[in-house]
Amino acid sequence: MNSAIRALIIRLETIGEVTEIDKVALAALPVQERFYTRGSEIIPDGEISTSCCLILEGYAYRSKTLPDGNRQIFSLHTSGDIPDLHSLYLPKMDHTLGAISDCIVARIPHDAVKDALMRAPSLIGLLWRDTLIDAAAFRAWMLMLGQADAASRMAHLFCELYIRQSMAGLADGNSFALPLTQTDLSDILGTSVVHTNRTLQDLRRRGLLDFDQQVVTILAWEELRALAQFDPSYLHYLDRRVGRVDPAKL
Amino acid sequence: MNSAIRALIIRLETIGEVTEIDKVALAALPVQERFYTRGSEIIPDGEISTSCCLILEGYAYRSKTLPDGNRQIFSLHTSGDIPDLHSLYLPKMDHTLGAISDCIVARIPHDAVKDALMRAPSLIGLLWRDTLIDAAAFRAWMLMLGQADAASRMAHLFCELYIRQSMAGLADGNSFALPLTQTDLSDILGTSVVHTNRTLQDLRRRGLLDFDQQVVTILAWEELRALAQFDPSYLHYLDRRVGRVDPAKL
DNA sequence: CGTTCAATTGACTATCGTCAACTGGCGTGG
DNA sequence: CCACGCCAGTTGACGATAGTCAATTGAACG
Secondary structure (H helix, E strand, O other): OOOHHHHHHHHHHHHOOOOOHHHHHHHHOEEEEEEEEEOOEOOOOOOEOOOOEEEEOEEEEEEEEEEOEEEEEEEEOOOOOOOOHHHOOOOOOOOEEOOOOOEHHHEHHHHHHHHHHHOOOOHHHHHHHHHHHHHHHHHHHHHHHHHOOOHHHHHHHHHHHHHHEEEEEEEEOOOEEEOHHHHHHHHHOOOOOHHHHHHHHHHHOOOEEEEOOEEEEEEHHHEEEEEHHHOHHHOOOOOOOOOOOOHOOO | OHOOOOOOOHHHHOOOOOHHHHHHHHOOOOOEEEEEOOOOOEOOOOEEEOEEEEEEEEEEEEEEEEEOEEEOOOOOOOOOOOOOHHHHHOOEEOEEEEEEEEEEEEEHHOOOOOOOHHHHHHHHHHHHHHHHHHHHHHHOOOOOOOOHHHHHHHHHHHHHHHHHHHHHHOEEOOOOEEOOOOOHHHHHHOHHHHHHHHHHHHHHHHHOOEEOOEEEEEEHHHHHHHHHHOOHHHHHHOOOOOOOOOOHOO
């Protein structure tokens, strides 16, 4: 089986039951792997998309830029994610999908995905659910953007990324790779680069985490979680482990 | 046909093609109308939902409250909307659905909706699309929360509501009903009540709009749109009129 | 006529943005 | 090899935006 599809199945298994029929249908999907360099656009805002992008390697992001030039990053995506699954039924992009780091992306034509949905109808609920969890993550981030200060927002972001990377098997103990510049980070948090830098220093000084050389290390999970008021239930993992124990021990 | 279902069909027709088969399946949906008083919760955060709520009359909202008590309102909903359609494949609520004003809500069991999807498969794409547009609106609001100041955010909110109410046939010329207190408004904008009040006065003084006695009146659409940097494409209406002309002339 | 709640105001403070400068690493080309 | 530029990260000073606290007004309601 194609390794991109394997990553997708691993992801789907964390949010729902994947039957053998589903797996067969997914395995039959035609994928075309493409390479995108750091900073490049995978699907630009406004484009009418005819395929979905399954991330195989690297970090992708979704963002939109206002006419005045301000940019907000909506989400980050890694191996097994289909950040533009929505394009299946909303083909006109209202934002940009881009590559934060160098990425390998498996592109799957919409027609092929819709074929798979016909052959394995239980995939409908599963993929639909995936787009709904995507929306749930937006709500969680709206809540932080509207109601929390910069330090809490940053803490929340690192909490979410840590849980997601752990669940995807991409965390190494209490560390994970995060190929972001502080400028990127500021476009996620909605704060200026200067303030982002000072907030990060604050979290470091308080011994909550470190973020250096593209690697995040969680140093005090409980304190970080408390500062972030983080509750992972919006990620809607089936797994009962999530949020019950220190993820460092997952 | 039930009037709630009629409102739903009108809404769906603005975002996609609704076939006769779809309409028959929708018309057969069993609905139980319920009344909710202003301020009451329709579906509380954390509940496992077994039905969808189709708004027939009044304004509903979705929100989440942080442990520290801060509340963010994510969206507002009127006649024809199913604000918790996501519960179909994500039954555990990660936020609250509540009534901003007195509301009449038609509740439809999940099983009945899933039955309708079996009988009219083209409904799948249509309803899925509706949940995707819901997510697109979240992205648009995240962009404003992260990147725009209070005046722009307020202008954007009024622009969106005006377009949506116009498309739903609920606007009267350049006015529409909005049964919000300034406290509610502040929970949408992510600003304090005091600042919300001052921002509103600012927009009034600049002659852009008025908001008094639960009625919003747009006084200078183009200026308002420019201040908000508003682009309605994220609402994904099929209708070519949207955004092309002054909505006051729709 | 008192209570309640929404709207409003003033004074003060805190958070965060802007501007500008400086550092250090890293790769490129003379 | 080293000078140079570039970019990410960092710092200080200052200003703008927005929050908090407290008090007042006015309408609605029993």
